[in-house]
Amino acid sequence: MSIKLENVAVAVRDLEATIAFFTDLGLSVLGRDTVSGEWADTAVGLDGNHAKIAMLHTPDGNGRIELFEYLHPDAIETEPTQPHEIGMHRVAFSVDDLDEALAVAARHGCQPLRGVATYGDVYRLTYLRGPSGILVMLAEELQKG
Known part of the structure; x- marks a missing residue:
């Protein structure tokens, strides 16, 4: 299969x-x-x-x-999920320019939950809250091949 x-x-x-x-x-x-x-x-x-x-x-x-x-039926409003809650977690995207992607998100009123982190020498990444409370991860690869 x-x-x-x-x-x-x-x-x-x-x-x-x-x-x-x-x-x-x-x-x-x-x-x-x-x-x-x-x-x-x-x-x-x-x-x-x-x-x-x-x-x-x-x-x-x-x-x-x-x-x-x-x-x-009518949509049911719920509290947006937190990163540690069981269930649908987030949607993740690789971007070639994290700062540009964050500027786009900011135009929609969306900011990082805490800030931008660096995962080893692999990624700069962040979580933000998108429309309807959707958790969105944006990650930029640091060592672009």
Whole structure:
């Protein structure tokens, strides 16, 4: 049996604001749709499932994130997860210029949780809180080959 990661999906409060954040970081919108109907109810396990969705991908085409803004049932606001909580942890991206990526994030009101760290001589990296409280890790490789 073979297996391949297709995408990571995240429910968001504001689809347009979240798309703007990720496209400003360099992702591209691959497609958009509105999903509902019996097939969506069955697949997701929610009666009356109705959502606006967008699929974004990284420039290399390998990484995908699917964003959902629920129209029905009503989205449930929760406290944003903390890095040490069990469950969905974060979305991580490699960037070629961490300072530039942080400037883009700042334009969306997003700042590092604590600061920028250096992991050995491998990465400069940070976690920040993106739209809808999404934890996003940005990492710049230090020894670019």
